[in-house]
């Protein structure tokens with residue numbers, strides 16, 4: 455059976471040769487990296503770009519680089535580059551802060567943009583920071599948080615009507631990899647005059663999001679997953695052009711001021727998306743992200759999506775053949791699958807550790823999820839088959855039950 459799968463991997467890799475971008479990344483030999491949805495791999499140009507920023511721009515040119523290298527303009531310049539990957543025309547995305555902080559800005563701003571409306575709707579299965587910060591922003595603005603799955607959101611939105619201020623959802627579930635119906639939830643919110651915000655952490659860079667085309671109002675996301683910006687890379691914030699004048703975000707800082715160097719005692723927000731900025735950005739990380747995004751030069755996200763679906767679809771095929779009893783938590787329907795396959799297993803933590811010991815790197819998510827992310831840029835179908843075969847070896851050999859794989863690390 456494995457020889458059939460091997461031949462199929464070879465054929466699929468030949469079919470998708472045009473989107474094999476592995477040469478744009480530095481990856482350790484022998485590793486199948488299935489954790490690009492946690493920390494993306496290192497693109498080849500980043501180390502030299504960062505060395506130039508450190509040695510020349512900072513070391514030699516010192517303060518002059520704020521103007522000469524346009525450090526000041528980096529958040530909106532890099533924002534436009536991210537915008538191109540999520541279907542946002544220039545001038546609507548700024549790279550700044552963390553996803554958490556940007557979501558706080560969004561929820562408070564949405565409350566102010568929809569005065570008199572009471573409810574913010576979100577998914578109870580959201581990544582926890584989204585739940586925490588939505589609750590915090592709601593507390594500060596008097597909104598009430600209601601938890602409803604994205605699948606049930608359109609119906610609930612219609613019931614809430616003009617009580618709803620904001621529907622705030624992740625486009626892909628971080629745990630199961632389910633891709634939600636962004637256009638349907640967005641349309642439902644607009645039908646009652648509410649706003650939507652989408653957390654794009656698990657979709658940007660691997661599937662078309664088309665923010666402008668779907669008339670999304672607000673969005674947030676991080677730079678360190680599929681965008682490969684590096685550990686702690688700055689996040690981004692999208693505010694559709696039509697809302698920017700009304701986007702009154704709560705963290706008034708000098709970087710978001712209309713005239714930052716006038717040193718005025720009163721705050722006046724910058725025109726456009728720059729009002730999403732707060733304080734001085736971490737430029738080493740910002741410029742590492744900018745260099746990393748060069749890996750996307752000449753790449754069409756729709757082509758990456760086709761490759762991603764082929765990789766995850768083929769992985770499901772391998773599991774069906776080699777491990778038919780395994781419980782898959784990710785939808786099999788292409789239209790409902792992000793760029794990840796999650797497996798439920800009672801020994802999930804040990805399974806992940808045993809896989810890592812065999813060179814297949816994924817991660818564990820509570821309570822029982824083996825989470826495998828498939829970055830289409832640097833993975834092949836041959837890698838996918840290897841991952842499935844190593845999983846068979848782990849489970850057949852009971853390797854996941856070894857005591858050394860039970861010890862929980864700080865980061866799982």
Ligand SMILES: Cc1ncc(COP(=O)(O)O)c(C=O)c1O
Nearest residue numbers: 552553554581624628653655676
């Ligand atoms: C959906 C989602 N939102 C937010 C975050 C994290 O936010 P932050 O960039 O503030 O750490 C994650 C991290 O994994 C995530 O998966």
